[in-house]
Amino acid sequence: GQQVMQIPQYQHVQEGEDFTTYCNSSTTLSNIQWYKQRPGGHPVFLIQLVKSGEVKKQKRLTFQFGEAKKNSSLHITATQTTDVGTYFCAGQDAGGTSYGKLTFGQGTILTVHP
């Protein structure tokens, strides 16, 4: 079945440093979503990418979808302590017959030291 791998599993940064997490799928995706889960909280939707090579920005966050639609990245510029949490990517298999089925990566846990 489809697998979504995310690296790194953990990332510790000093406040002000940049951070990037990478997501790779074993199959071509129809779209990819990114979620953030604060410690003790629940996943919160950040963004969805649909088009090959798509790049979207939200303030200090930049999201990319690979040309082959099998990988994606989230980059945070100049991290702040409010960025702490686990960042998940989630994709839907383009060749799948099941709809509404997102496969989540295992997440990257980001800690930011002030």
Added chain:
Amino acid sequence: ETGVTQTPRHLVMGMTNKKSLKCEQHLGHNAMYWYKQSAKKPLELMFVYSLEERVENNSVPSRFSPECPNSSHLFLHLHTLQPEDSALYLCASSSSVAFWDYEQYFGPGTRLTVT
């Protein structure tokens, strides 16, 4: 955020108990989901309902039984669980199950401990 609510927030149950988790969404969505989140494992999709009809059952053991009486409510009935079923159970909803339209809104989760 109160778009998706879940009760109870915490549940401790023995392996022979029967309990139910409840989820309610106030967003007017047509699709609802149950996920299991275990430590150090990815979020696992358990069930998907679209307009109250189950469209996905992701090979979940029969000791978990979902129920969707209407598009606003979703239940997960639990019986004879195992200790490895201890996890955070998350409910989510989306406008539809179409891939271009299913940004998912998660509830706060129920932390389940099976003793």
